[in-house]
Amino acid sequence: MFPQSELVIETGKLVHNWKFFRRFQPNSQIVPVLKSDAYGHGLPQAALALEKAGADPLAVFNLGEAEVLRQSGLRASIWVLEGILPCDLAAAAHLQITMACWSFEQAEALAACARREKCHCKIHLKIDTGMSRLGFLPGQIPEILNVLQSVPELELTGCFSHLAVSAEAQHPLTLQQLQNFRQAVSLLPDSCSERHLCATNGILNQLAPELPFARLGIGLYGYSDEPGFASQLQPAMTFRSRILSVKELPEGSLVSYSGLYQLPEAGRLAVIPVGYADGYPRLLSNRVEVLIRGKRVPVRGRICMGMLMADAASLPDLQPGEEVVLLGRQGDECISAAELADKAGTIAHEILCNLGKHPNRRIGD
Numbered sequence: 001m002f003p004q005s006e007l008v009i010e011t012g013k014l015v016h017n018w019k020f021f022r023r024f025q026p027n028s029q030i031v032p033v034l035k036s037d038a039y040g041h042g043l044p045q046a047a048l049a050l051e052k053a054g055a056d057p058l059a060v061f062n063l064g065e066a067e068v069l070r071q072s073g074l075r076a077s078i079w080v081l082e083g084i085l086p087c088d089l090a091a092a093a094h095l096q097i098t099m100a101c102w103s104f105e106q107a108e109a110l111a112a113c114a115r116r117e118k119c120h121c122k123i124h125l126k127i128d129t130g131m132s133r134l135g136f137l138p139g140q141i142p143e144i145l146n147v148l149q150s151v152p153e154l155e156l157t158g159c160f161s162h163l164a165v166s167a168e169a170q171h172p173l174t175l176q177q178l179q180n181f182r183q184a185v186s187l188l189p190d191s192c193s194e195r196h197l198c199a200t201n202g203i204l205n206q207l208a209p210e211l212p213f214a215r216l217g218i219g220l221y222g223y224s225d226e227p228g229f230a231s232q233l234q235p236a237m238t239f240r241s242r243i244l245s246v247k248e249l250p251e252g253s254l255v256s257y258s259g260l261y262q263l264p265e266a267g268r269l270a271v272i273p274v275g276y277a278d279g280y281p282r283l284l285s286n287r288v289e290v291l292i293r294g295k296r297v298p299v300r301g302r303i304c305m306g307m308l309m310a311d312a313a314s315l316p317d318l319q320p321g322e323e324v325v326l327l328g329r330q331g332d333e334c335i336s337a338a339e340l341a342d343k344a345g346t347i348a349h350e351i352l353c354n355l356g357k358h359p360n361r362r363i364g365d
């Protein structure tokens, strides 16, 4: 039985996008960022497709995600960017991950656990170069090196930071963060060689192409803040449904909750069984379009929990069961997550994560 609505993921497109980004930093490893269920695309499936294409290492946020990857048979290195709580150190050692180390308290607690349980772990120092999230301030580097020197169980193999405004190469904060990162790196031993700073926009803007690694998140899924590259990226997520009912209405009819939209003349609406419970933002009410028969048609009135109405006045003989695309391509037309994000006042990342939780997700090549 075909579900009324389904979310379709094509992992081959993730591989295409990963290869595309390698061109910008040909001397670096491009590390896929697969946090949050691979931005809604399916963590194990995305990881295995990328590993098969040669990606190694892969990055996730937490230990639960690393465990899913190992249970799926992933052999590549796994970086846990959010780091771990010290109580999980034995599990982390068992999963053979590399994890972020981001404060003195965490480092000392990890060290105590590592000594007690005799487990060996690789760590990357997280440096706070200006985002005020996790990490050591550059001035704290000598002191943390001192702490780590006495703990051979914690092997310092790398360091990283994250940019706050990477879409703007010349932004003062970007320049400051680049400078802070270089300063911190100059204090670290050569053995701390797995250095990484850039995410998608930083890679495209070639902010630090000399570093051996960069972390690719949103670009992997087919999006970036650089509009010039949109045509060369392949969004991997499609969300589609089928028309439930087609309805003729008289002039002046009020549509959906609160009657936000009134038909200016007699018209035809297509009722589509998709709503905000599907992860499709209610904020798109009255301001978004969907694709039917390869044409853009506007959504009218409030988006409900499980239904929305599209204006089908321009589509004669429309039948229940015809395909509706809410995200992705139909014929020559395409609706991107960037477009939905723009209209909903958010970013493509959030659109993908929310739609990605859809119960009828079908992941293929």
Ligand SMILES: *Cc1c(COP(=O)(O)O)cnc(C)c1O
Pocket (backbone or CB within 6 Å): 033, 035, 081, 162, 198, 199, 200, 201, 215, 216, 217, 218, 219, 349
């Ligand atoms: C999410 C995240 C990324 C990926 O960022 P994109 O902008 O999606 O490429 C990279 N590094 C860290 C630390 C992150 O949290």
